[in-house]
Amino acid sequence: MSELTSSAAEWDASDELAAVRGRFVLDDGVYLDGNSLGALPAHVPGRVEDVVRRQWGELRIRSWDESDWWTAPERIGDRIAPLVGAAPGQVVVGDSTSVNVFKAVVAAVRMAGEDRDEILVDATTFPTDGYIAASAARMTGRTLRPVAPADVPAALGPRTAAVLLNHVDYRTGRLHDLPALTAAVHAAGAYTVWDLCHSAGALPVGLDAHGVDLAVGCTYKYLNGGPGSPAYLYVRHGLQDRFDSPLPGWNSHVEPFGMRSAYAPAPGAPRGRVGTPDILSLLALEAALDVWDGVTVEAVRAKSLALTDFFLRCVGEYVPAGRVESVTPVAHAERGSQVALRCADAGAVMERLIGRGVVGDFRPPDLLRFGFTPLYVSFADVERAARVLAEVL
Amino acid sequence: MSELTSSAAEWDASDELAAVRGRFVLDDGVYLDGNSLGALPAHVPGRVEDVVRRQWGELRIRSWDESDWWTAPERIGDRIAPLVGAAPGQVVVGDSTSVNVFKAVVAAVRMAGEDRDEILVDATTFPTDGYIAASAARMTGRTLRPVAPADVPAALGPRTAAVLLNHVDYRTGRLHDLPALTAAVHAAGAYTVWDLCHSAGALPVGLDAHGVDLAVGCTYKYLNGGPGSPAYLYVRHGLQDRFDSPLPGWNSHVEPFGMRSAYAPAPGAPRGRVGTPDILSLLALEAALDVWDGVTVEAVRAKSLALTDFFLRCVGEYVPAGRVESVTPVAHAERGSQVALRCADAGAVMERLIGRGVVGDFRPPDLLRFGFTPLYVSFADVERAARVLAEVL
Incomplete structure (x- = not known):
């Protein structure tokens, strides 16, 4: 186990939001595109079904009041x-x-x-x-x-x-x-x-x-x-x-x-x-x-910064110097919850990443964009994303 | 069986859209508010579930293209x-x-x-x-x-x-x-x-x-x-x-x-x-x-006029003269797919109708509004609605 994978495991073990991940439908890939479309919360399909079948289907017009x-x-x-x-x-x-x-x-x-x-x-x-x-x-x-x-x-x-x-x-x-x-x-x-x-x-x-x-x-x-x-x-x-x-x-x-x-x-x-x-x-x-429920935005922010810090560190260690350049500010006060990496062949690189199960997005002309949703992204996801990125580059 | 109920049965028996009613989720009431909120087509919940669980939940961002x-x-x-x-x-x-x-x-x-x-x-x-x-x-x-x-x-x-x-x-x-x-x-x-x-x-x-x-x-x-x-x-x-x-x-x-x-x-x-x-x-x-699928707007229009004609006839026969007044044009060329009846206590009357399973709506200050969706409203529905209206008036 490399130093980065063990760091990831430690971070995940002490992550107070780790349990929130279970509230979402995820797969065995790494989803870093929650800043385009957030993942599905697991209880939503049942609620939607109730809205469609009972509120619309049975109550119909009465739902404007009753529902x-x-x-x-x-x-x-x-x-x-x-x-x-x-x-x-x-x-x-x-x-x-x-x-x-x-x-x-x-x-x-x-x-x-x-x-x-x-x-x-x-x-x-x-x-x-x-x-x-x-x-x-x-x-x-x-x-x-x-x-x-x-x-x-x-x-x-x-x-x-x-x-x-x-x-x-x-x-x-x-x-x-x-x-x-x-x-x-x-x-x-x-x-x-x-x-x-x-x-x-x-x-x-x-x-x-x-x-x-x-x-x-x-x-x-x-x-x-x-x-x-x-x-x-x-x-x-x-x-x-x-x-x-x-x-x-x-x-x-x-x-x-x-x-x-x-x-x-x-x-x-x-x-x-x-x-x-x-x-x-x-x-x-x-x-x-x-x-x-039970989640504070402050906790989300703390994890978000830790995730993006960690991603930048993993990219720095895995990816050959000069192959990509982060355009996202290093200072916490100037950073949102994403990291954008400039890369000449960004479009093709993102296609290969997605083929390997790491989903981010491409912003023309030359940006790889990775969004980190602290509610469901783990530190292990981050390490893996950077590692796969280095492999496909 | 009154003349009107037998007329309704005959019309329903020869209605080329009668089978379309089975495509909707209905109950044992009479729904004449499809001009506010149409009834639920029976296959929609399954399709929505697929959109939520598979297209959003599994494919996520890829659905913008793949779905x-x-x-x-x-x-x-x-x-x-x-x-x-x-x-x-x-x-x-x-x-x-x-x-x-x-x-x-x-x-x-x-x-x-x-x-x-x-x-x-x-x-x-x-x-x-x-x-x-x-x-x-x-x-x-x-x-x-x-x-x-x-x-x-x-x-x-x-x-x-x-x-x-x-x-x-x-x-x-x-x-x-x-x-x-x-x-x-x-x-x-x-x-x-x-x-x-x-x-x-x-x-x-x-x-x-x-x-x-x-x-x-x-x-x-x-x-x-x-x-x-x-x-x-x-x-x-x-x-x-x-x-x-x-x-x-x-x-x-x-x-x-x-x-x-x-x-x-x-x-x-x-x-x-x-x-x-x-x-x-x-x-x-x-x-x-x-x-x-397989339905023409022309067939819908023909049935719509037959339904509203029949409703006006039933109201004319069941409801005491002068108790309500139709504000909907008699001429087919000037009539949509609804009938609005003026009635001093329209709000209270509509509440009683809904309590008896006949759902229309009330438009202030004094209109009872009944919409006829030819895809799922039957002539039997129409006769019953007029009969219940006469009873609650």
């Missing part, structure tokens, strides 16, 4: 809230991340008022945020300005209406300084919209503690909600009355079953709803969130 | 297309009806050009269409003008950009004249957006035949896709290159995995996509559409 379908968006939002550091009543689930980015950016611009005519967006963002922010800018008569996150403080000014940033960069895994950037945006009198897709469920976010204005995120990565499960929108309490949605569907009406021709928005988180919620996916997500 | 998740929105759109009279390549599934109304109305206004500054909307519309159209108007700098469908021809003019209409009125069940209204809108140089929520799956729509520009609809009523299943968007071939989405998410990019910072829209139906599609609900819908 509490109607309140699912805000109820499940309250399940996500503690994972992102939000008190209840501020998170609502529904629609895709892209649609929620649109709601949040337009609403932020409207809060900022007519005098502020510029929206800043992370220049290195996952593309959809940039496309949607451009549409929000076009439709609100603002200018969109792409800025590297590090340059945001210098770019802020009296023209800034809103700033759309990613908490963790989807390619490099860099964790941006949410508290400092939020404070800088506020000092300039503007509003923040944070995209938490690559941080929620992997590390503490602290939305309330840091005074974030609006945030969005997906639920199919570290929250394991299933393929394309609905996204969420956070609007902090103090701004909810000013949240002026560009998608004021009937579900966000103060009296949705009053069938009024005049729109009057609901108070609180439901104001972020739009149309009829997607019940099958919502309730699969709700079930999936049960894996968090 | 054809990625192409589901347009593939399932092509399954819906023949039900609404559309050739392939024009329908895409995803998001809620409200979100699709936003895409369609904004896109229609943009097609109409800067000189046309007015949007007409059905004044009697299901509320969400009106709320969303108001937002579309606000965000494109147009004026929204509510008009009764019958008054649309007179309201059209050189200022008209787009007209948002319901094919069937959700309260009264009135079927509007889609061919004539579409022709009138086109004669004025404007664009049509039809909401098919209460017609698709119940009667022929003929989108291509009548030159409709854009259309949207839900899939959880007569298409039986399940609670909150995703909606669809139709953009006719000739307009697809001009479809300029207000929600240009990464799924609508010509090269979605290229991760480009500049947006370039995909050709064809996928241009109407936004974010990551909701796979569980999409694939439940895909399975549900199998109940249409």
Whole structure:
């Protein structure tokens, strides 16, 4: 047994989250793509079956009340809230991340008022945020300005209406300084919209503690909600009355079953709803969130850093120097829960890795991306992934 | 056996769709709320279980390719297309009806050009269409003008950009004249957006035949896709290159995995996509559409009219004159697949009906609404519903 395999065994033996792994359906491979699609929690199929056979099949329309379908968006939002550091009543689930980015950016611009005519967006963002922010800018008569996150403080000014940033960069895994950037945006009198897709469920976010204005995120990565499960929108309490949605569907009406021709928005988180919620996916997500019972985000973060530290160490020992280069920050304060390795033939390498049972993903043009979900990834997985990587390189 | 029960038995005996009823999970009640939530097709739970356990649980991220998740929105759109009279390549599934109304109305206004500054909307519309159209108007700098469908021809003019209409009125069940209204809108140089929520799956729509520009609809009523299943968007071939989405998410990019910072829209139906599609609900819908195998919309329409005719006749014979008043048109050309009865104490009456196993719904302030899904409602159901209604009144 090499020093690294024995280290892995020691870490796994003392891992307080080790038992959580048993809550998921896994196989004999190594799954390091939970930052694209989280693994299936073992109890979810049974819950989905109940939703389909009993709630839909038997109760049918009565389930809107009797199975509490109607309140699912805000109820499940309250399940996500503690994972992102939000008190209840501020998170609502529904629609895709892209649609929620649109709601949040337009609403932020409207809060900022007519005098502020510029929206800043992370220049290195996952593309959809940039496309949607451009549409929000076009439709609100603002200018969109792409800025590297590090340059945001210098770019802020009296023209800034809103700033759309990613908490963790989807390619490099860099964790941006949410508290400092939020404070800088506020000092300039503007509003923040944070995209938490690559941080929620992997590390503490602290939305309330840091005074974030609006945030969005997906639920199919570290929250394991299933393929394309609905996204969420956070609007902090103090701004909810000013949240002026560009998608004021009937579900966000103060009296949705009053069938009024005049729109009057609901108070609180439901104001972020739009149309009829997607019940099958919502309730699969709700079930999936049960894996968090007894788990703290702080414990997840501690393990995440240990996993990524260990992966970098294993790669350093196994892979010939210069064959790959990590683009993920070494400093813990700047690292999410993934490691991205630059490698000239990354696409072909990832295919070979997957053929050997180590599943990560390839981000063009040259990145191997490995996500570490502390709920089900073990240190033995990490050692094996690095070893197989060295073999296929 | 009364004359009506024997008539019902005869109709059921000669019903060419009678066997289709066996494809659904039903109970010993009468379900006349399929225009709110369609009944569960019996094979759907097994298909959903496969999606959850095997596609998600075992294949995980590989299912985007291997289980054809990625192409589901347009593939399932092509399954819906023949039900609404559309050739392939024009329908895409995803998001809620409200979100699709936003895409369609904004896109229609943009097609109409800067000189046309007015949007007409059905004044009697299901509320969400009106709320969303108001937002579309606000965000494109147009004026929204509510008009009764019958008054649309007179309201059209050189200022008209787009007209948002319901094919069937959700309260009264009135079927509007889609061919004539579409022709009138086109004669004025404007664009049509039809909401098919209460017609698709119940009667022929003929989108291509009548030159409709854009259309949207839900899939959880007569298409039986399940609670909150995703909606669809139709953009006719000739307009697809001009479809300029207000929600240009990464799924609508010509090269979605290229991760480009500049947006370039995909050709064809996928241009109407936004974010990551909701796979569980999409694939439940895909399975549900199998109940249409061997069924024509024309046969469904013929049975639908026979069912509603028969219901009106039974109500006329069983219910004391003057106790309820039908607000649904008698003329077949003006009737959808529902009957709405005005009744002072409609809320309480519907509660009693549901207590007796006859499920319809109540639309404030005073309507009893009964939807007739020809795929699974029998003439015996209809007779019984009217009889129980007379008893509880």
